Amino acid sequence: NAGVTQTPKFRILKIGQSMTLQCAQDMNHNYMYWYRQDPGMGLKLIYYSVGAGITDKGEVPNGYNVSRSTTEDFPLRLELAAPSQTSVYFCASSRLPGQGAGNTIYFGEGSWLTVV
Amino acid sequence: EDKVVQSPLSLVVHEGDTVTLNCSYEVTNFRSLLWYKQEKKAPTFLFMLTSSGIEKKSGRLSSILDKKELFSILNITATQTGDSAIYLCAVVCGSSNTGKLIFGQGTTLQVKP
Numbered sequence: 001n002a003g004v005t006q007t008p009k010f011r012i013l014k015i016g017q018s019m020t021l022q023c024a025q026d027m028n029h030n031y032m033y034w035y036r037q038d039p040g041m042g043l044k045l046i047y048y049s050v051g052a053g054i055t056d057k058g059e060v061p062n063g064y065n066v067s068r069s070t071t072e073d074f075p076l077r078l079e080l081a082a083p084s085q086t087s088v089y090f091c092a093s094s095r096l097p098g099q100g101a102g103n104t105i106y107f108g109e110g111s112w113l114t115v116v
Numbered sequence: 117e118d119k120v121v122q123s124p125l126s127l128v129v130h131e132g133d134t135v136t137l138n139c140s141y142e143v144t145n146f147r148s149l150l151w152y153k154q155e156k157k158a159p160t161f162l163f164m165l166t167s168s169g170i171e172k173k174s175g176r177l178s179s180i181l182d183k184k185e186l187f188s189i190l191n192i193t194a195t196q197t198g199d200s201a202i203y204l205c206a207v208v209c210g211s212s213n214t215g216k217l218i219f220g221q222g223t224t225l226q227v228k229p
Contacts, residue, residue, distance in 0.1 A: 031215065033217060035219070040126075040202070040222070040224055041221050041222060042120075042122070042202075042204050042219040042220050042221040042222035043159070043204065043206075043219040044219070045216065045217065045218060045219070048216060048217075050215070056216075058216065058218075059118075059218065090158055092217075096215070097147065097208045097210070097215020097216070097217065104161070105150075105161070105217070107158035107159060108158065109157060109158060110157065110158060
């Protein structure tokens with residue numbers, strides 16, 4: 001099983017550039033999440049989705065957009081990159097919310113993004 | 117606004133010490149609380165807690181939830197250098213068809229030899 005696959009793993013962007021972080025899962029999970037993690041900090045929820053065609057804002061959505069046209073894919077788009085978006089981005093997916101009792105949250109390996 | 121707060125933010129101890137990490141939360145429609153350990157990569161799952169007063173235990177790690185006071189603690193006894201990591205608390209909340217997973221800011225634990 002591939003699990004949750006994120007690309008790219010590393011990227012340097014110039015201020016004002018745009019890019020898309022890709023996230024794909026092959027487990028037919030309904031729930032998918034995008035987080036960012038700044039150095040030494042916890043994960044902050046950017047956007048999440050409870051199924052194809054349904055997305056919702058998390059704690060820090062400004063500067064980002066998402067779409068969920070298929071169950072498998074949940075891309076995160078940065079339209080006008082700013083230095084404040086320098087962070088590590090994690091995508092995650094699960095069949096149900098939460099973990100345990102037969103449900104597991106799978107995380108991607110992370111994408112390190114630097115905006116200069 | 118849903119909120120998860122961890123304390124302390126960082127902690128330095130020596131091998132053999134016992135540590136207690138705290139997590140408090142204010143969320144709408146609490147469903148479960150999760151503890152993770154993170155070492156430079158994606159978080160790895162430790163515990164899930166849904167009921168008050170029932171201790172979950174795995175080796176030297178244990179955790180308990182108090183749903184009345186809205187907090188959880190994670191205990192690590194006889195700490196080892198391999199326990200050095202960021203410990204993350206997360207809460208699953210929201211209605212049955214819109215579950216969100218909100219993380220605290222993490223506690224960075226350093227265990228010195």
